[in-house]
Amino acid sequence: MMNAAAPPLPPALQRLRQFLHPGVLPAYDAACQAALPGALPWPAILAAITDGQDLLLSRRWRFSDRRMLPVLLEEILCHHDYYAETAMTEPRILDCGANFGLATYYFSRSHPAARIEAFEPNPALADILALNLKRNNFAHVTLHRVAVSDRDGRMPFHVSQKEDAASSLLAGRPPEDAVSVMVETVDIRSLLARPVSLLKMDIEGVEAEVLAHAGPLLRQCETIICETHAVNGRNTLLAVLNTLEAAGFRWAVARSLWDEGQDRFRLSRTVQQARSYCVFARRKDE
Numbered sequence: 001m002m003n004a005a006a007p008p009l010p011p012a013l014q015r016l017r018q019f020l021h022p023g024v025l026p027a028y029d030a031a032c033q034a035a036l037p038g039a040l041p042w043p044a045i046l047a048a049i050t051d052g053q054d055l056l057l058s059r060r061w062r063f064s065d066r067r068m069l070p071v072l073l074e075e076i077l078c079h080h081d082y083y084a085e086t087a088m089t090e091p092r093i094l095d096c097g098a099n100f101g102l103a104t105y106y107f108s109r110s111h112p113a114a115r116i117e118a119f120e121p122n123p124a125l126a127d128i129l130a131l132n133l134k135r136n137n138f139a140h141v142t143l144h145r146v147a148v149s150d151r152d153g154r155m156p157f158h159v160s161q162k163e164d165a166a167s168s169l170l171a172g173r174p175p176e177d178a179v180s181v182m183v184e185t186v187d188i189r190s191l192l193a194r195p196v197s198l199l200k201m202d203i204e205g206v207e208a209e210v211l212a213h214a215g216p217l218l219r220q221c222e223t224i225i226c227e228t229h230a231v232n233g234r235n236t237l238l239a240v241l242n243t244l245e246a247a248g249f250r251w252a253v254a255r256s257l258w259d260e261g262q263d264r265f266r267l268s269r270t271v272q273q274a275r276s277y278c279v280f281a282r283r284k285d286e
Helices: 011-017 022-033 042-049 066-078 102-110 123-135 207-220 237-247
Strands: 054-056 060-062 092-096 115-119 141-144 146-149 153-159 179-187 196-201 221-228 249-255 277-283
Touching: 011 022, 011 066, 022 042, 042 066, 060 123, 066 102, 092 102, 102 115, 102 123, 102 196, 115 146, 123 141, 146 153, 196 207, 207 221, 207 237, 221 237, 237 249, 237 277
Parallel strands: 092 115, 092 196, 115 141, 146 179, 196 221
Antiparallel strands: 054 060, 153 179, 221 277, 249 277
């Protein structure tokens, strides 16, 4: 008797599969097939596609916080949240808030001819990203160990020890375990002197003031993808949208995957809680 063919993987898991090393595919497929319909079996998937602190993608890629991997993998490799079309033959991509570089890896796969500038002020994360770039010979990526800001100079950067993705220039935004270190900052205006295919921004609460400071220079960007955050009880979403509207961008908004994972029962009763959103903006070209 012939064995029944295995059911096809859900589209999100099929998309993740194309980024994985061939050697992990049997274990990955088995983990996915054993899952309940519609579920994403992240513990089993991570067991199949990691080796210690390395993701076994088409390139071996060091990561930092295992707890954040499901959200990052789902956003970036399953849903292609950072996908952007461009008219430039050699795209220029600015990855602001690069973390350990999963988005940088994705940009390299989706735009092989791109020149990428990755900005990461967290010293530990920048070290991991530097390792990933060196051992994979990513000469097309330039790492800047600075925070993108509204000024050049030096500022305190508040580094969370237990949640590195929440580290921020804003005091009080990271968890209470944050330790302050002085980091170099770069004025976003200096980055927009030349055309940009994609400006990706995940800078933990300072996105509204940085984009407002850039003002009309945002027109240098074909596409802007930005995550907004809660700051002092208010989300930066409205300010970001007003800046993009004034600069002549069309935009769409989605709840971040982290936010979608929160309980939405009687959502109107929890509007005061911290929320995060993703803004996808495309320049209007008359």
